[in-house]
Amino acid sequence: MIPLPLARIAEITSGALAGRADPRAVVRGPVVIDSRDVVPGSLFVAIKGDHVDGHDFAGRAVAAGAVAVLASRPVDVPAVVVGDAVAALTRLATAVCAALPSATVIGVTGSAGKTTTKDLLARLTARLGPTVAPAGSFNNEIGHPLTVLRAAEDTRFLVLELSARKAGHIAHLTRIAPPAIGVVLNVGTAHLGVFGGREAIAGAKGELVEALEADGVAVLNADDPMVAAMAGRTAARVTWYGRAANATVRAEHVTLDGRGRASFTLRTPSGAAPIRLRLYGEHAVGNALAAAAAAYELGLPVTTIAEELSEAEPRSRWRMEVTDRPDGVTVINDAYNANPDSMRAAFGALGALARGRRRFAVVAALRELGEESAALNEGVGRLAAGEGLEALFVVGPDAGPILAGAGAGRTAGEGGGAPPGGGGLRVVHAADVAEAVDGLSALLAPGDVVLVKGPRAAGLERVAEALLGGDRR
Ligand SMILES: Nc1ncnc2c1ncn2[C@@H]1O[C@H](COP(=O)(O)OP(=O)(O)O)[C@@H](O)[C@H]1O
Numbered sequence: 001m002i003p004l005p006l007a008r009i010a011e012i013t014s015g016a017l018a019g020r021a022d023p024r025a026v027v028r029g030p031v032v033i034d035s036r037d038v039v040p041g042s043l044f045v046a047i048k049g050d051h052v053d054g055h056d057f058a059g060r061a062v063a064a065g066a067v068a069v070l071a072s073r074p075v076d077v078p079a080v081v082v083g084d085a086v087a088a089l090t091r092l093a094t095a096v097c098a099a100l101p102s103a104t105v106i107g108v109t110g111s112a113g114k115t116t117t118k119d120l121l122a123r124l125t126a127r128l129g130p131t132v133a134p135a136g137s138f139n140n141e142i143g144h145p146l147t148v149l150r151a152a153e154d155t156r157f158l159v160l161e162l163s164a165r166k167a168g169h170i171a172h173l174t175r176i177a178p179p180a181i182g183v184v185l186n187v188g189t190a191h192l193g194v195f196g197g198r199e200a201i202a203g204a205k206g207e208l209v210e211a212l213e214a215d216g217v218a219v220l221n222a223d224d225p226m227v228a229a230m231a232g233r234t235a236a237r238v239t240w241y242g243r244a245a246n247a248t249v250r251a252e253h254v255t256l257d258g259r260g261r262a263s264f265t266l267r268t269p270s271g272a273a274p275i276r277l278r279l280y281g282e283h284a285v286g287n288a289l290a291a292a293a294a295a296y297e298l299g300l301p302v303t304t305i306a307e308e309l310s311e312a313e314p315r316s317r318w319r320m321e322v323t324d325r326p327d328g329v330t331v332i333n334d335a336y337n338a339n340p341d342s343m344r345a346a347f348g349a350l351g352a353l354a355r356g357r358r359r360f361a362v363v364a365a366l367r368e369l370g371e372e373s374a375a376l377n378e379g380v381g382r383l384a385a386g387e388g389l390e391a392l393f394v395v396g397p398d399a400g401p402i403l404a405g406a407g408a409g410r411t412a413g414e415g416g417g418a419p420p421g422g423g424g425l426r427v428v429h430a431a432d433v434a435e436a437v438d439g440l441s442a443l444l445a446p447g448d449v450v451l452v453k454g455p456r457a458a459g460l461e462r463v464a465e466a467l468l469g470g471d472r473r
């Protein structure tokens with residue numbers, strides 16, 4: 001963080017120094033909310049959660065070297081006392097971002113692929129200068145300002161993931177760190193329930209490009225009509241990416257290898273270069289193109305972009321992790337989260353990877369889909385039934401619609417040509433993770449492929465980890 005004396009922090013946050021805090025004592029960062037992350041020079045932000053109250057750890061934080069505590073009530077150590085710690089954190093991040101001498105802020109949003117694209121882009125900008133990006137999906141109202149506060153005087157790029165659960169969220173995040181480049185990936189069905197419709201989702205995602213100034217750049221997906229329509233909502237110049245022939249930054253000659261990894265030619269106005277991704281699934285092409293388009297705008301040479309994208313490994317856990325067991329069973333762990341679109345992408349990757357092999361899938365009911373929940377979950381069942389699986393395990397409660405969809409899809413499949421393998425689909429409802437692991441283990445034979453994919457709350461990564469016996473790679 002940019003070094004700031006406590007007096008200045010109190011001024012920015014409209015707080016009061018307490019606990020014999022020295023106004024001249026300087027915070028150099030990091031700003032943290034977990035007392036175990038404190039190092040000398042830190043500012044510890046005491047947040048009162050449902051289960052834990054950060055104020056109880058104030059003493060421990062200062063003992064570990066925190067200069068002071070940003071607190072919403074006096075504690076018996078040096079503190080800046082404010083009305084609302086999260087609001088104060090937001091103000092501090094806003095002020096620090098505005099004071100960064102040479103940082104370009106790049107925001108990434110969309111229904112699916114944000115974390116992947118953010119990780120790819122951070123890798124590209126690191127070739128141009130010091131880059132700060134959040135770890136994983138640390139992008140909520142607390143994670144976002146904490147990430148911004150990691151920026152220092154020499155930071156050249158802040159690559160941020162912006163997600164929304166309702167209108168106004170992204171606009172709020174863009175006020176903390178106003179973006180110069182805004183990347184919108186897609187408008188899908190994630191959080192459909194809380195939004196109430198795809199138009200509302202597009203409305204919320206579009207707040208990112210609305211926040212851009214005229215000298216900014218909106219990087220938009222030419223292949224997604226609802227993203228393309230956002231061109232009308234921004235004052236900034238638009239750079240298109242995608243498979244479409246009119247996209248400025250595009251992929252040509254896309255092919256998938258036997259593991260479902262894409263190769264293609266990256267074409268830009270300043271040249272072309274071959275890319276061979278290590279990320280699994282065809283949907284990774286769009287994410288790579290989005291990162292490439294933003295990096296192209298920043299002036300990174302196309303050959304460097306292609307080189308870096310070809311070297312990138314998945315950075316954040318449980319997203320399309322493909323692991324071979326010693327006995328030749330391949331497990332695709334995509335259990336980080338799921339929505340109807342990423343479910344389709346995951347089955348697409350399974351299809352590409354499992355050519356000629358027996359395939360299995362473990363899924364759980366998708367959540368937060370509102371009124372359309374039953375219909376969309378039935379769709380997941382139908383999708384799974386059309387994938388030529390030996391067996392589909394549906395884990396946990398609310399499995400009804402998926403089971404029904406799979407049953408209907410199976411009947412339709414038998415009418416219109418049996419799936420590869422010929423044996424027909426076995427659909428199993430497993431009450432919990434353990435039951436799924438036991439049932440599946442009994443069926444697996446060398447050479448099989450298993451897709452594990454479900455919403456975060458279902459915790460299906462435990463299925464993948466059990467199948468892999470704790471041996472991850
Ligand atoms: N462009 C995409 N289109 C559809 N699904 C995608 C896309 N990118 C990623 N996914 C799927 O979404 C999951 C989450 O990816 P992630 O990069 O963490 O996205 P987010 O941060 O938006 O949740 C991945 O495991 C993958 O299955």
Ligand SMILES: [Mg+2]
Nearest residue numbers: 114115136137
């Ligand atoms: Mg994410």
